[in-house]
Amino acid sequence: MISTKSWVPSKTLLPDIVHGARKEILCLRSSGTRCLKYVSCHSSSNKSTPQASLVICSSSIDGRTGLSWGSFCQDPSFRRNTVGQTFCSVGSWTYDGAALENPSHVMEEKVGVLLLNLGGPETLNDVQPFLFNLFADPDIIRLPRLFRFLQRPLAKLISVLRAPKSKEGYAAIGGGSPLREITDKQAHALKTALETKGLSANIYVGMRYWYPFTEEAVQQIKRDRITRLVVLPLYPQFSISTTGSSIRVLQHMFREDAYLSKLPVSIINSWYQREGYIKAMADLIEKELQSFSEPEEVMIFFSAHGVPVSYVEDAGDPYRDQMEDCIFLIMQELKAREINNQHTLAYQSRVGPVQWLKPYTDEVLVELGQEGVRSLLAVPVSFVSEHIETLEEIDMEYKHLALESGIKNWGRVPALGVTSSFITDLADAVIEALPSATAMYPSTGPSEVVDHDPFQYLIKIFSGSILAFILLLSSKMVMAVRDLVL
Ligand SMILES: C=CC1=C(C)c2cc3[nH]c(cc4nc(cc5[nH]c(cc1n2)c(C)c5CCC(=O)O)C(CCC(=O)O)=C4C)c(C)c3C=C
Numbered sequence: 001m002i003s004t005k006s007w008v009p010s011k012t013l014l015p016d017i018v019h020g021a022r023k024e025i026l027c028l029r030s031s032g033t034r035c036l037k038y039v040s041c042h043s044s045s046n047k048s049t050p051q052a053s054l055v056i057c058s059s060s061i062d063g064r065t066g067l068s069w070g071s072f073c074q075d076p077s078f079r080r081n082t083v084g085q086t087f088c089s090v091g092s093w094t095y096d097g098a099a100l101e102n103p104s105h106v107m108e109e110k111v112g113v114l115l116l117n118l119g120g121p122e123t124l125n126d127v128q129p130f131l132f133n134l135f136a137d138p139d140i141i142r143l144p145r146l147f148r149f150l151q152r153p154l155a156k157l158i159s160v161l162r163a164p165k166s167k168e169g170y171a172a173i174g175g176g177s178p179l180r181e182i183t184d185k186q187a188h189a190l191k192t193a194l195e196t197k198g199l200s201a202n203i204y205v206g207m208r209y210w211y212p213f214t215e216e217a218v219q220q221i222k223r224d225r226i227t228r229l230v231v232l233p234l235y236p237q238f239s240i241s242t243t244g245s246s247i248r249v250l251q252h253m254f255r256e257d258a259y260l261s262k263l264p265v266s267i268i269n270s271w272y273q274r275e276g277y278i279k280a281m282a283d284l285i286e287k288e289l290q291s292f293s294e295p296e297e298v299m300i301f302f303s304a305h306g307v308p309v310s311y312v313e314d315a316g317d318p319y320r321d322q323m324e325d326c327i328f329l330i331m332q333e334l335k336a337r338e339i340n341n342q343h344t345l346a347y348q349s350r351v352g353p354v355q356w357l358k359p360y361t362d363e364v365l366v367e368l369g370q371e372g373v374r375s376l377l378a379v380p381v382s383f384v385s386e387h388i389e390t391l392e393e394i395d396m397e398y399k400h401l402a403l404e405s406g407i408k409n410w411g412r413v414p415a416l417g418v419t420s421s422f423i424t425d426l427a428d429a430v431i432e433a434l435p436s437a438t439a440m441y442p443s444t445g446p447s448e449v450v451d452h453d454p455f456q457y458l459i460k461i462f463s464g465s466i467l468a469f470i471l472l473l474s475s476k477m478v479m480a481v482r483d484l485v486l
């Protein structure tokens with residue numbers, strides 16, 4: 001809900017905003033009929049987002065009064081509002097003068113922010129069912145359409161076979177994933193950061209493969225009667241396998257539900273290029289470099305979670321491009337601080353028999369050791385929380401491998417977690433995204449979009465069964481499962 005802090009005469013405010021002064025102006029009111037009150041106004045001081053400054057105001061224009069919500073912008077491509085200021089309004093309600101005397105009549109926005117994340121097993125007993133959920137996701141194991149009905153049996157098989165190895169990893173980091181706890185802390189910090197900026201919002205955490213599931217979060221959003229939602233995946237770069245998968249779940253739920261299909265939603269697909277995030281990453285790297293005796297000699301080693309090459313080359317996943325762009329931006333920021341270390345990017349955590357994005361982290365570490373690199377700073381770059389791949393794979397397996405390969409001095413940058421500059425930037429991202437929220441399915445009713453042709457379904461099952469039989473017999477399949485597990 002909108003918060004009201006103080007009131008100042010509008011005349012002093014309007015020119016400031018219209019001329020783009022980047023001031024933090026909270027609340028104000030006008031006299032007369034022109035603008036009755038501004039509920040909350042913010043002007044972002046972040047230079048990377050020059051067009052964005054959220055303004056929520058109610059104003060009286062030509063005898064009618066409206067509550068508008070949007071961004072003042074300097075970009076001329078945005079349309080002008082009725083009082084001629086550069087204002088991109090995304091929502092407005094009109095109400096009569098009587099309502100103004102009684103503010104309880106004014107419709108209130110109830111803003112929600114849905115944080116999307118992967119989720120992780122909290123105990124060792126959760127590992128196999130968690131893996132099942134992961135491998136049952138058609139965005140993780142991408143079977144041809146006809147074989148989709150095999151997804152769940154295959155997921156069951158792979159999860160059971162992989163569970164012992166995964167359990168070892170989770171046991172080594174204390175018996176479970178820290179992801180839920182860290183994401184809850186991030187949610188709490190984001191709520192506080194938004195409140196500081198004058199926006200009161202409910203924050204929801206929706207995990208893809210473990211509790212609290214995205215589906216539960218969405219049910220809560222419905223119960224809370226949220227009127228405007230920002231979806232913020234906690235993955236800086238977009239991948240079909242992460243953000244894409246979670247958004248697919250949302251699309252499915254929103255399409256089928258009368259309330260959700262009309263709910264104004266703004267999805268932030270990726271945010272790796274935000275100045276606040278890039279600076280926060282550069283801060284962490286700069287700080288960690290100082291722990292080496294010769295900081296300028298250190299190789300900055302970006303290690304990103306990989307995806308199969310086919311995602312990028314066949315399915316058009318922008319993940320690799322975004323990752324490379326992200327590294328470029330971080331290095332540019334470091335150069336601006338006169339930090340000119342060498343750097344490299346490699347991909348970790350590959351699973352299964354197919355080719356993943358190269359170069360592979362384990363292979364590069366060995367090569368660097370052989371080439372004579374003596375100091376190395378590992379930077380996990382695809383995720384903003386500590387998790388099994390940082391705490392076990394990087395801190396244990398890769399560190400061991402690096403030291404064995406001749407690297408003498410090893411360091412690792414912590415994940416961003418609740419670093420305040422990072423959380424503040426996420427809050428800005430949410431505020432900037434709010435005005436562009438639109439209904440996902442404004443005109444389609446739930447029944448119009450669901451494909452329930454029983455004949456087609458039977459044909460699919462029949463032809464799929466035959467092909468599946470052939471596939472299951474093929475030795476390639478057996479090898480694929482074996483490789484996936486080991
Ligand atoms: C940007 C981040 C991630 C991408 C891309 C990604 C793709 C991806 N992952 C798997 C398989 C597994 N991932 C597992 C854990 C895991 N994955 C990510 C992030 C990305 N995955 C995180 C943060 C975590 C850890 C969660 C936690 O518990 O802390 C696992 C389970 C662990 C294990 O057994 O190794 C698997 C399996 C695939 C196949 C894939 C792309 C297709």
Ligand SMILES: [Fe+2]
Binds near residue numbers: 305349
């Ligand atoms: Fe993963």
